Structures are given as C-alpha cells and as structure tokens.
Amino acid sequence: MVFQGSSAAISHTGKVRSNNQDSGYSGSNLFVVADGMGGHAGGDVASSLAIHRMTELDQPFPTPADAEHALRDALSDTAAELIDTVARRPELAGMGTTVSALIMVDDYAVIGHIGDSRIYLYRDGELTQITTDHTFVQRLVDSGRITPEEARYHPRRSVLMRVLGDMDPDPEIDTFIMPTQDGDRWLLCSDGLSGVVGDAHTDRTLALGMPPARTADALLKQALDGGAPDNVTVVIVDVGGQHPVFTGTPTIVGSALNPVGAVAPAGRPARSNWLHPVRQAANEPTHFEPAAEFLEELIEEDRRRARRRRLGWLAALLIVLAGIGLALFAGYNWTQTRYYVGADDDSVVIYRGVQQSIGPISLSSVYEDTNIVLADLSDFDRQTVEATISARSLSDAEQIVERLRPTPEAGG
Missing domain, CATH: 3.60.40.10 (PPM-type phosphatase domain)
Known part of the structure; x- marks a missing residue:
C-alpha cells in the first residue's frame, strides 16, 4: 500500500x-x-x-x-x-x-x-x-x-x-x-x-x-x-x-x-x-x-599519528612534572631563607624554615639550640616562645634570642 x-x-x-x-x-x-x-x-x-x-x-x-x-x-x-x-x-x-x-x-x-x-x-x-x-x-x-x-x-x-x-x-x-x-x-x-x-x-x-x-x-x-x-x-x-x-x-x-x-568543463583532468x-x-x-595498498598506507599513517600523539602527551606530562618539581624545589629553597624562634623540649631554639609541613615532611629544622632553658623564662616569654616568634632574618632571630636570654641577676 x-x-x-x-x-x-x-x-x-x-x-x-x-x-x-x-x-x-x-x-x-x-x-x-x-x-x-x-x-x-x-x-x-x-x-x-x-x-x-x-x-x-x-x-x-x-x-x-x-x-x-x-x-x-x-x-x-x-x-x-x-x-x-x-x-x-x-x-x-x-x-x-x-x-x-x-x-x-x-x-x-x-x-x-x-x-x-x-x-x-x-x-x-x-x-x-x-x-x-x-x-x-x-x-x-x-x-x-x-x-x-x-x-x-x-x-x-x-x-x-x-x-x-x-x-x-x-x-x-x-x-x-x-x-x-x-x-x-x-x-x-x-x-x-x-x-x-x-x-x-x-x-x-x-x-x-x-x-x-x-x-x-x-x-x-x-x-x-x-x-x-x-x-x-x-x-x-x-x-x-x-x-x-x-x-x-x-x-x-x-x-x-x-x-x-x-x-563537465572542457579539459578537466x-x-x-x-x-x-x-x-x-x-x-x-x-x-x-x-585502493588496498593505499589503505595500508593510511593505517600506517594513523599508527604514526597515534605514536606521535602518545609521545606528545608523554612529553607534556614530563614538562608538567618537571615544572612542578622546579616549583617545589624553588619553594623549598625559599623556606630555607626564613627563620623563627620556638621551643624544643625544654630549651629555646632558632629554627630555619617555616612553621608548616607537607604531609610527613617538615619545612623547618633546628638551626641553633640557644641553651636558654624555658623554665628560666617568665610565663609570658615562655608562652610566646612555645607559640613561635617569626623573624625577618637570621640576625633578627638572634636579636630576639638575646632579648629573651635571662640576665645573671635574674638567674641569681
């Protein structure tokens, strides 16, 4: 119908x-x-x-x-x-x-x-x-x-x-x-x-x-x-x-x-x-x-293109990873130019780095143990040190320590 x-x-x-x-x-x-x-x-x-x-x-x-x-x-x-x-x-x-x-x-x-x-x-x-x-x-x-x-x-x-x-x-x-x-x-x-x-x-x-x-x-x-x-x-x-x-x-x-x-136009090849x-x-x-032989050429060309694409992605990944690595390295180096004053067990210590960690990795380490005993400090100074005191430079950290150091009279 x-x-x-x-x-x-x-x-x-x-x-x-x-x-x-x-x-x-x-x-x-x-x-x-x-x-x-x-x-x-x-x-x-x-x-x-x-x-x-x-x-x-x-x-x-x-x-x-x-x-x-x-x-x-x-x-x-x-x-x-x-x-x-x-x-x-x-x-x-x-x-x-x-x-x-x-x-x-x-x-x-x-x-x-x-x-x-x-x-x-x-x-x-x-x-x-x-x-x-x-x-x-x-x-x-x-x-x-x-x-x-x-x-x-x-x-x-x-x-x-x-x-x-x-x-x-x-x-x-x-x-x-x-x-x-x-x-x-x-x-x-x-x-x-x-x-x-x-x-x-x-x-x-x-x-x-x-x-x-x-x-x-x-x-x-x-x-x-x-x-x-x-x-x-x-x-x-x-x-x-x-x-x-x-x-x-x-x-x-x-x-x-x-x-x-x-x-068709005249003379068209x-x-x-x-x-x-x-x-x-x-x-x-x-x-x-x-034709069959050209198909094989196309397939091989596509394989080459796929290989180039994979190599391109790999190269891009390596570049990204290298960039991340360089950024982390540069960032870590910068942290090692920073200092602060804090407490370590029972004494006052100058730390190099910043007061942060990346997972289990600490971004600071002990630079100098000042041999100042926390118990010799006033309650206010002890609490301040335990909370950490930021310093602009190493010399600034050393000046902070000197201000905290008890005088002989205070010790006697």
Missing part, C-alpha cells in the same frame, strides 16, 4: 562550495539521499544518475523482501550506469556517490546504504543511527583504536571505504529490513549535516515535533550556523503522526533537479582520488575510495 505519513526534502550548497553535488528525493514510498563526489561536475552527475535510476522504486511493493531485492538491484544497476557514463564521457572518470535509501512497505522500512551519508531513527524520544559509515575512521572506531568523539575530528574522517563509483561493477551494499511504527521519525542526511551538527542537537530538533519541512529547515540552519563547509541535504520522513499525509508530487532536490547531470577535510576550498574533490 502507499505509505501513510508525511515527508520533506531540502538541499543547500553550503557556505564554502559553489556547486551542489548532493541530491535528494522524497516520494510516496521512496526516500533517498545521495552525496556525489569527483570534482566540479562528476559528483553532480553521479548523485543525479543515482536518484533518477532509483525513482522507479517509488511504488507499493507486495512484501518488504521484494522491495529489498529491487533496491539492491537498483543500486547495482546505478554502479553499472556510472561505469557506462564514464566510458562515454572520460572527463568524468573518478566520479562516484554515496546512497542512503529508505522504502516504506506496510509496517516495515527497507534500507539500502553505501558510503557515509546516514539514516537515523527517532523513536520514543531516542535518536539512533541506523546505518554504519563506510569510512576509514569508522573502521578505527569498530576496532577500538579511536573513540567516536575522536572520529569526529580525525584528519581522515571523510575517507570512504565503499561508494558507488565508476571502478567497481559489483559494489558491497548494506541492505536490511526494520519494523516501523506510528510516531517514528526518520532522518536521511548527507555528511554535510552529520559532520557539522552533533547528534545531541539533532535529537533536540527532532524532538520538537515540528512538521517535516520546518524540521528540515531547522537542521539546515544549524549546519549553516556551524559553517556548512560541504553541501547539506536532509530528508525527513514521519510515519503516521499529526501532520498532513504526503499526497503531492515527489520532491527532488540538489543536483538531481538537472535530469541530465551537470556538464580525470581523477580517481577524493578527499574532503572539513574546511577545504570549494570545488575541491570531496571523497576518496582507496
């Missing part, structure tokens, strides 16, 4: 790039995000071809299994079409696209995914990432070598391990089926959103319960406020719910609005390598699908 719910799609070039290589589709049963790559025009063509190839899936399917089979075939056919396109237009060599697709069949969501675009599910107040990024850093996360938070800022966070492109006629595609229910809110997005807007902010936005179009606008605004260094594409799909049921014509956004794809750091310049290549 036709999906009962509401949806919206939006795409934006972002604040850095001058052309939009993303494409998005929101139909009656089919919802797709594709993030193209491969230079100024190649990414436009790749994502546009993917969307237009898959629109034939926007129909009611008898069973979720039928939809999953059709989705897998469509993605494989898209890879073949990309290869054929490059054969006819060699200037597009190296182009490719991610695809994250959702087909609604009765009470099930049929999902197809390749690349680093994402599908999220917001259900019962909790946001869950449904797809797994096919990226180099995700492999590092899966192997426990880095944390998800470290992955957000890793210099190789956008290196793709799997993508629909012009080099692999049989790409490895993730497909699976999930039950869905009234009130579910699905989010499909390119990494232009997920790479800038954290899941916590996305969660709060989806929780507001605004209609899909307003929700998509709010998420796009957050990406733009965060700098939007890449194209941003968002598709929101609500299952059932309070908002009007989607009954209009399908919505196509991004480069797929041009049914024939962008025309062929490329097969794609990288896109978060703040790189517009129109630079956007992703990279490494």
Whole structure:
C-alpha cells in the first residue's frame, strides 16, 4: 500500500562550495539521499544518475523482501550506469556517490546504504543511527583504536571505504529490513549535516515535533550556523503522526533537479582520488575510495599519528612534572631563607624554615639550640616562645634570642 505519513526534502550548497553535488528525493514510498563526489561536475552527475535510476522504486511493493531485492538491484544497476557514463564521457572518470535509501512497505522500512551519508531513527524520544559509515575512521572506531568523539575530528574522517563509483561493477551494499511504527521519525542526511551538527542537537530538533519541512529547515540552519563547509541535504520522513499525509508530487532536490547531470568543463583532468577535510576550498574533490595498498598506507599513517600523539602527551606530562618539581624545589629553597624562634623540649631554639609541613615532611629544622632553658623564662616569654616568634632574618632571630636570654641577676 502507499505509505501513510508525511515527508520533506531540502538541499543547500553550503557556505564554502559553489556547486551542489548532493541530491535528494522524497516520494510516496521512496526516500533517498545521495552525496556525489569527483570534482566540479562528476559528483553532480553521479548523485543525479543515482536518484533518477532509483525513482522507479517509488511504488507499493507486495512484501518488504521484494522491495529489498529491487533496491539492491537498483543500486547495482546505478554502479553499472556510472561505469557506462564514464566510458562515454572520460572527463568524468573518478566520479562516484554515496546512497542512503529508505522504502516504506506496510509496517516495515527497507534500507539500502553505501558510503557515509546516514539514516537515523527517532523513536520514543531516542535518536539512533541506523546505518554504519563506510569510512576509514569508522573502521578505527569498530576496532577500538579511536573513540567516536575522536572520529569526529580525525584528519581522515571523510575517507570512504565503499561508494558507488565508476571502478567497481559489483559494489558491497548494506541492505536490511526494520519494523516501523506510528510516531517514528526518520532522518536521511548527507555528511554535510552529520559532520557539522552533533547528534545531541539533532535529537533536540527532532524532538520538537515540528512538521517535516520546518524540521528540515531547522537542521539546515544549524549546519549553516556551524559553517556548512560541504553541501547539506536532509530528508525527513514521519510515519503516521499529526501532520498532513504526503499526497503531492515527489520532491527532488540538489543536483538531481538537472535530469541530465551537470556538464563537465572542457579539459578537466580525470581523477580517481577524493578527499574532503572539513574546511577545504570549494570545488575541491570531496571523497576518496582507496585502493588496498593505499589503505595500508593510511593505517600506517594513523599508527604514526597515534605514536606521535602518545609521545606528545608523554612529553607534556614530563614538562608538567618537571615544572612542578622546579616549583617545589624553588619553594623549598625559599623556606630555607626564613627563620623563627620556638621551643624544643625544654630549651629555646632558632629554627630555619617555616612553621608548616607537607604531609610527613617538615619545612623547618633546628638551626641553633640557644641553651636558654624555658623554665628560666617568665610565663609570658615562655608562652610566646612555645607559640613561635617569626623573624625577618637570621640576625633578627638572634636579636630576639638575646632579648629573651635571662640576665645573671635574674638567674641569681
């Protein structure tokens, strides 16, 4: 049957790039995000071809299994079409696209995914990432070598391990089926959103319960406020719910609005390598699908980076410890220039240091026993000495002692 719910799609070039290589589709049963790559025009063509190839899936399917089979075939056919396109237009060599697709069949969501675009599910107040990024850093996360938070800022966070492109006629595609229910809110997005807007902010936005179009606008605004260094594409799909049921014509956004794809500039050199750091310049290549030997190079590079990071932390720790040690040494030396007068057992003593201790370590020591017996002092002087008398210097301490010393007459 036709999906009962509401949806919206939006795409934006972002604040850095001058052309939009993303494409998005929101139909009656089919919802797709594709993030193209491969230079100024190649990414436009790749994502546009993917969307237009898959629109034939926007129909009611008898069973979720039928939809999953059709989705897998469509993605494989898209890879073949990309290869054929490059054969006819060699200037597009190296182009490719991610695809994250959702087909609604009765009470099930049929999902197809390749690349680093994402599908999220917001259900019962909790946001869950449904797809797994096919990226180099995700492999590092899966192997426990880095944390998800470290992955957000890793210099190789956008290196793709799997993508629909012009080099692999049989790409490895993730497909699976999930039950869905009234009130579910699905989010499909390119990494232009997920790479800038954290899941916590996305969660709060989806929780507001605004209609899909307003929700998509709010998420796009957050990406733009965060700098939007890449194209941003968002598709929101609500299952059932309070908002009007989607009954209009399908919505196509991004480069797929041009049914024939962008025309590559004359003389553009062929490329097969794609990288896109978060703040790189517009129109630079956007992703990279490494060969096996380059993957080993990346892994070794990451090992070197990890070693440098550990050595850096160790060096910083040693510097801090050395600083603390020097401060303690300097502080102790300063205490040894201080003097005071006090009592030791039954006599008056000049102490060097200060009247404090650090744990079991005393910061003072006996400098001179004056041989003045406490019992020979007046009650007031004895109490004063026992409470200690601070001195400005050694000579000051010696003068204090002389003032305390009993005269022969007082002693006789």
